[in-house]
Amino acid sequence: MAVVGIDFGSLHSLIGVARHRGIDIITNEVSNRTTPSLVGFGPKQRSIGESAKTQETSNFKNTIGSLKRLIGRTLSDPEIQEIEKKFTNVNLVDVNGTVGVEVTYLGEKQRFSATQLVAMYFGKLRDIASAELKIGVQDVVIAVPGWYTDIQRRAVLDAAYIAGLTTLRLINDTTAVALGYGITKSDLPEPDATPRHVAFVDIGHSSLSVSIVAFSKGQLSVKATAYDRNLGGRDIDFALVRHFAEEFKTKYKIDVLSNPKAVFRLITGCEKLKKILSANAEAPLNVENIMVDVDASSQLSREQFEGLIGDILDRITGPLHAALADSGLTAEQLDAVELIGGTTRIPAVRTRIASVFNKTLSTTLNQDEAIARGATFCCAQLSPVFRVRDFSIHDISPYPIKVHWEVQPGDGEEDSELLVFPKGNSIPSTKVLTFYRKDTFDIEAAYAEPSLLPGGINPWISKFTAKQVPADPNGDLTTVKVKTRLNLHGIVSFEAAYTEEVEEREEPAPMDVDSASGEPPAPPKKKRVVKKKEVPFITSSSSLDKATLELLKEQENQMYAADKLVMDTEERKNALEEYVYDMRSKLDDRFAVFVQASEKEKLLAGLQEAEDWLYSDEGEDATKSAYVERLDALKVIGDPIAFRYKETDERTKAVAQLRETLNTYMSQATSGEEKYAHIEEKDKQSVVERVATIQKWLEDQIVRQSERPKNVDPILTSAEIGKKRDEIIYFAVPILTRPKPKPVVPSGTQTPKDQTQTPPPPKEGDAAPETGPSEMDVD
Numbered sequence: 001m002a003v004v005g006i007d008f009g010s011l012h013s014l015i016g017v018a019r020h021r022g023i024d025i026i027t028n029e030v031s032n033r034t035t036p037s038l039v040g041f042g043p044k045q046r047s048i049g050e051s052a053k054t055q056e057t058s059n060f061k062n063t064i065g066s067l068k069r070l071i072g073r074t075l076s077d078p079e080i081q082e083i084e085k086k087f088t089n090v091n092l093v094d095v096n097g098t099v100g101v102e103v104t105y106l107g108e109k110q111r112f113s114a115t116q117l118v119a120m121y122f123g124k125l126r127d128i129a130s131a132e133l134k135i136g137v138q139d140v141v142i143a144v145p146g147w148y149t150d151i152q153r154r155a156v157l158d159a160a161y162i163a164g165l166t167t168l169r170l171i172n173d174t175t176a177v178a179l180g181y182g183i184t185k186s187d188l189p190e191p192d193a194t195p196r197h198v199a200f201v202d203i204g205h206s207s208l209s210v211s212i213v214a215f216s217k218g219q220l221s222v223k224a225t226a227y228d229r230n231l232g233g234r235d236i237d238f239a240l241v242r243h244f245a246e247e248f249k250t251k252y253k254i255d256v257l258s259n260p261k262a263v264f265r266l267i268t269g270c271e272k273l274k275k276i277l278s279a280n281a282e283a284p285l286n287v288e289n290i291m292v293d294v295d296a297s298s299q300l301s302r303e304q305f306e307g308l309i310g311d312i313l314d315r316i317t318g319p320l321h322a323a324l325a326d327s328g329l330t331a332e333q334l335d336a337v338e339l340i341g342g343t344t345r346i347p348a349v350r351t352r353i354a355s356v357f358n359k360t361l362s363t364t365l366n367q368d369e370a371i372a373r374g375a376t377f378c379c380a381q382l383s384p385v386f387r388v389r390d391f392s393i394h395d396i397s398p399y400p401i402k403v404h405w406e407v408q409p410g411d412g413e414e415d416s417e418l419l420v421f422p423k424g425n426s427i428p429s430t431k432v433l434t435f436y437r438k439d440t441f442d443i444e445a446a447y448a449e450p451s452l453l454p455g456g457i458n459p460w461i462s463k464f465t466a467k468q469v470p471a472d473p474n475g476d477l478t479t480v481k482v483k484t485r486l487n488l489h490g491i492v493s494f495e496a497a498y499t500e501e502v503e504e505r506e507e508p509a510p511m512d513v514d515s516a517s518g519e520p521p522a523p524p525k526k527k528r529v530v531k532k533k534e535v536p537f538i539t540s541s542s543s544l545d546k547a548t549l550e551l552l553k554e555q556e557n558q559m560y561a562a563d564k565l566v567m568d569t570e571e572r573k574n575a576l577e578e579y580v581y582d583m584r585s586k587l588d589d590r591f592a593v594f595v596q597a598s599e600k601e602k603l604l605a606g607l608q609e610a611e612d613w614l615y616s617d618e619g620e621d622a623t624k625s626a627y628v629e630r631l632d633a634l635k636v637i638g639d640p641i642a643f644r645y646k647e648t649d650e651r652t653k654a655v656a657q658l659r660e661t662l663n664t665y666m667s668q669a670t671s672g673e674e675k676y677a678h679i680e681e682k683d684k685q686s687v688v689e690r691v692a693t694i695q696k697w698l699e700d701q702i703v704r705q706s707e708r709p710k711n712v713d714p715i716l717t718s719a720e721i722g723k724k725r726d727e728i729i730y731f732a733v734p735i736l737t738r739p740k741p742k743p744v745v746p747s748g749t750q751t752p753k754d755q756t757q758t759p760p761p762p763k764e765g766d767a768a769p770e771t772g773p774s775e776m777d778v779d
Contacts, residue, residue, distance in 0.1 A: 001385045002137045004129050005375030006122075007173070008144055008156070010068045010232070011205035012036050013121075014369055015129050016376030018386055023180075023376045025369050026132040034368070035128065039064050039117050041105035045566040046559060048124040060089045060264050062103045067121055068145070069206060070114035071159065072152030072457075072542075075099045079455030083230055086238070089260045098155075115155050115544070119162035119556055126163060139166050141379035143371045146172035146209055146398055147227040149453055150461045151542040153491050158544045162553045168382040170489040174200050174211035175395050176374030177340055178220050181365060183377055183391045188217045195221070197329055198336045201320065201353055202371075203343040206232040210319050212327040212334070221394040224326035224424070226319035229454050231312065233274070233343040239309050240270040244285065244298055252294050262291040277305050278345050306348045313352050320356040326424070331357045340367045395427040400448040401461065401492055403433065403484070405441065419448055421486050429486045430495070436477035437469050443482065445492050462541035464494040469535060480535055497535040502528055565624065572627035577614055579631055580607045583638050594644040596711045603637045610634060640713060647714050651705075654721035658698060661725050665732040666691045678740045687732045694724050 003018035012034040015026050028035045030050050040052035040063040047055055047063075056063045064070075066087055073080050075094040085092065091102045095113040102111050112120075129137045144156055153170055160167045171179075177200050182188065189196055195214035202209045208228040214221045244266060245256040256262045269287040276283035282301045290296045306313070324331060337357045343349055344367065354361055366373070378393075380386040404417035420431050435441065447459040464482065472478045483496040544552070583591075584607050587600055595603075610630050613619040619626075668676060669687040676684070698721070705716040 001139065001383065002129065002133050002135055003376065003379045003383045003386055004137055004140045005176075005372055005377070005379045006125055006140055006142045007176075007369075007372035007375060008068055008142055009034075009037055009204065010066060010207070011234075013125060014372035015125055016369075016372040017129060017133060018376055018380040018383075019133075023373045023380075025372055026129065028128045029131070035125065037065060037067050037121060039067070039120050041103040041110075043104075043107055045563045046105070046120065048120055049128075057261070057264065060261065062090065062105070064088065064090050064101050064103075064117055066206070067114065067118050070099050071118050072149070072155040073099045073114070073454075074456065074458075077456040079230070087234060089264065115159045116162070116552060116556070118156065118159035119552070120559075122160055122163035122165060123556065123560060126165060138164065139168050139379065139383065141169045141171055141375045141382065142167055143171050143173045143176045143375040145207060145227070145229075146174055146211070146225050147207070147229055147454060148490070149399065149447070149457050150491055151457060153489055154541060154543040157489065157491075158549060161549055162556050164553070167489070169378055170491075171375055171378050172211075172225075172395060172490070173371045174202055174209050174225065175213075175220075175222060175393060176372075176378060177202065177338070177365065177370045178211065178213040178215075178222070178374070179377050179391065179393060180370055180374030181338065182213075182215045182220045183389060185215070188215050191216045191219070196335045197223075197327075197333055198338060199320075199323070199334050199357060200338050200340065201344065202339075202341040203316070203349060204232050204341040205234050205343075206230070208232065208316065208319055210323045212323050212329065218390055219392040219394065222396045223329070224323045225396065225398055226323035226326065227398070228315055228319050231315050232341075233271075235312050236274060236309050236343070236346070237267055237270045239312060240273065240300075240305075241266050243308050244270070244296075247298060248290070248296055251298075252296060254291055254294055254296075256290065259291050265290050266296075273300060274305075274346070277302050278347065302347075309348070313348055316349065316352040317356050320353065324356070331359070334359065336362050338362050338365055340365055340370045342368065395490075396424045397421055397427055397486060397490060399423060399452055401425075401445060401486070402448040403443050403445050405435075405443050408437070408441070420445075420484060421492070423449075425486060427486055427490055428488050431484050433482045433484060435480045435482065437466070437480055438471070438477055439469055441466050441469070441480075443494075445484070445494075460542075461492050462494065462539055464497075465538050466497055467536045467538065470499055470533065493541075494537070494539050497537045498532045499535060501531045501533060503531060569622075569624040569627065572624050572631070573614070573622075576610060576627050576631045576634075579634060579638075580611050580614070583607060583634070587641075591641050591645055593710050594648075595641045599637060599641060599711075603634070603641070606634050606637060644710060644712075644714065647717055648710070650718035651714070651716060651721065654718035654725075655698065655702065658694075658721050658725045661728060662691050662695055662698075665728060665736065668736050669732070676736065679735065679738055683735045683738075687735055690728060690731050694728055697724065 005016040005023075007014040007016075014034055016023050017026055025033050027033055028050055032050065035049045036053040038047075038049065038052035038056065040047040040055060040059055042055070042059065042062070047059075052063055066084055069084050069087075070080070070092075073084075074097065075081075075092060077099070080092065080099055093100055093102045093111055095111050098113050098115065100111055100113040101117065102109055104110075126137050140160065142156060142160065144153065148156075148170075156170060157167050178198070181198065181200075193216070195216045198213055198215060200209075200211045200213065208231045210226050211222055212224045214223055241256075241263065245263075248254055248256055254262075256266055265287050269285050273283045273285045277300065280302070282299065285296075285298045285300065287296045334357060337353070337359050339350070339353070339361050344353070350361055377388065380388045381391070400419060400423040401421040402417050402419045407416050418433065420433070421429060433443075435443075443464040445461040445463075447453055447461065450459040453459060464484075466480060466482075469478050469480060478499055481498055481500065482494060485493050485495050487493060583603070587595060587604065613630070665687055669684045669691070701716040701720075705714060708715060
């Protein structure tokens with residue numbers, strides 16, 4: 001059973017696996033530890049991850065990034081229209097009420113929701129992990145931003161399901177970091193002592209997160225979190241893009257911002273420049289063929305760079321102060337400030353963070369891999385196949401959640417809503433709500449402060465409808481209890497609804513032992529028994545219904561199978577092309593003396609015909625079976641030639657091995673050594689005879705083979721020689737390794753190893769010794 005953690009990132013993602021008593025971040029098909037969070041569509045197949053990155057420049061209108069930012073959102077969301085649109089070149093559209101994309105796939109326009117796109121990407125991560133672990137991957141823990149709302153979290157779970165994954169937990173990314181930090185520390189304070197307080201600041205590609213966590217031995221408690229959902233490395237890149245676009249208007253008379261492909265190329269150049277400026281005082285910018293055959297270049301100093309991003313830097317301190325205030329701690333009470341995320345490598349960013357906490361900033365964690373490692377630790381904790389040191393997680397919800405209902409006449413209610421899970425409520429958490437009703441009723445869960453939510457996300461979460469409320473025998477209102485839960489994923493659900501009936505049952509009176517006393521017996525005691533009666537109910541939420549999920553899963557499986565067929569077909573096409581060029585070059589080189597003139601002529605003609613066909617319209621887009629059929633036909637002629645060449649070397653090695661084996665057994669069989677003295681002469685002679693027979697066969701065959709031309713099939717092969725070697729081994733070894741017989745011990749004497757005495761027979765009346773089976777391990 002695989003134990004896998006996923007850091008679902010905006011720019012790229014990482015996969016962690018638990019093995020070898022630790023956590024490994026695995027590499028993808030091109031040996032990178034990070035996999036681009038991209039999905040691309042082409043005329044024949046989809047390209048996901050590295051392959052999408054490779055063709056992003058040429059196919060940018062059909063390549064989608066920012067998957068983490070799109071999932072769970074709507075097309076009308078202000079953050080989609082005002083922010084995400086400028087970071088993507090694909091056409092964003094509405095797909096069944098959620099944001100999606102319109103792309104050209106298989107030669108026609110097709111639409112996919114963000115949930116489907118994330119499912120495609122998760123399928124790629126699943127395959128990377130499966131290829132590394134050599135087993136199927138199903139159970140995962142996925143790290144997501146702490147600011148994700150209920151609808152976004154449900155969409156991620158739906159995407160994982162479509163990809164064939166079972167999500168054991170959605171863990172907040174900074175909580176995953178804290179788990180990875182705490183579970184490896186052996187010096188945490190005892191639970192009854194003052195905890196160690198650590199601030200984790202994560203500034204990645206698209207957002208800023210800060211979490212303040214209290215650590216004690218075996219546990220962590222998140223005290224406060226704060227976020228800026230739209231502050232990250234991409235905002236810094238875009239500030240540089242605007243600066244250089246203005247410069248190039250004057251310098252080269254070009255409008256970069258009017259050309260999406262030029263913007264894409266400039267962003268790539270600005271990313272490199274930003275990284276260089278993190279370690280140097282000055283850096284160059286070079287963008288070849290940015291547009292209309294212009295090669296653009298410029299230069300920027302770190303001072304200029306920090307001036308250009310000043311407004312972005314000013315936004316960093318707000319969430320840090322907010323988290324400190326919510327935690328109830330002062331900066332002096334923090335024991336450490338840990339940085340993660342690539343953007344925290346920028347010196348100016350570090351300076352702003354340090355100004356809030358007045359502390360030396362720590363980078364003891366791997367800034368790129370800490371989230372994936374923590375998610376994998378969490379998966380190992382939840383998996384039955386791994387034993388992990390007990391370490392409990394007390395996470396919190398960033399948004400307050402309420403339930404509300406319609407006030408019904410006659411119910412005597414004045415309130416119509418109740419704050420159930422306040423901001424900072426622990427995760428997971430269960431609450432039981434009490435209602436007094438006569439008939440069916442509805443409850444809706446929603447976020448209590450919509451202004452805190454990302455962009456235009458609907459604050460509605462879910463709806464509960466009680467279908468049949470049992471009537472009260474006295475005609476009064478029925479007390480209905482509804483259990484609601486904020487679960488491990490950070491999702492609100494209605495778990496149960498029931499009524500309680502109290503019955504009084506008489507307990508049997510105690511037995512009257514002393515009836516002669518004349519005292520009256522004690523009256524029987526009454527015991528109150530509470531019986532629960534389930535109330536049938538239905539719920540609705542933003543999760544996709546089962547039928548839709550199964551339909552999307554089937555569609556994904558069909559696209560996956562089609563992609564695999566395309567890749568297999570391309571592989572067979574490449575194999576045919578490689579065989580044509582490889583065999584043609586070898587016929588005049590290493591295979592020259594092993595091929596007959598007629599064979600060479602026939603094979604060269606076949607290779608030429610295959611090459612012509614490959615580059616024709618028919619061969620360019622043929623089926624997998626067509627490539628396989630042509631390759632097999634060429635191998636019918638070519639394989640015997642390659643076999644002759646290979647056998648020349650293999651046969652020489654096999655002859656040497658057989659001769660060495662024969663000489664070994666001959667010397668042992670004719671040896672006068674003590675260790676062979678116990679073997680009967682007739683048996684040793686049989687070994688000598690068998691060795692001599694095989695030796696004669698070998699020499700005869702070698703002579704016959706030497707008389708045979710190299711361009712005809714050999715009569716002596718390495719396989720035959722190997723069989724003869726096995727034959728002598730199986731014959732000689734049992735004879736030459738036969739153990740010496742044990743010495744005969746005269747009757748009545750004791751051997752040194754047998755000093756025990758036989759017990760005397762039992763006398764009459766003594767108990768006979770017990771006998772029985774010996775103990776054995778039973779699996």
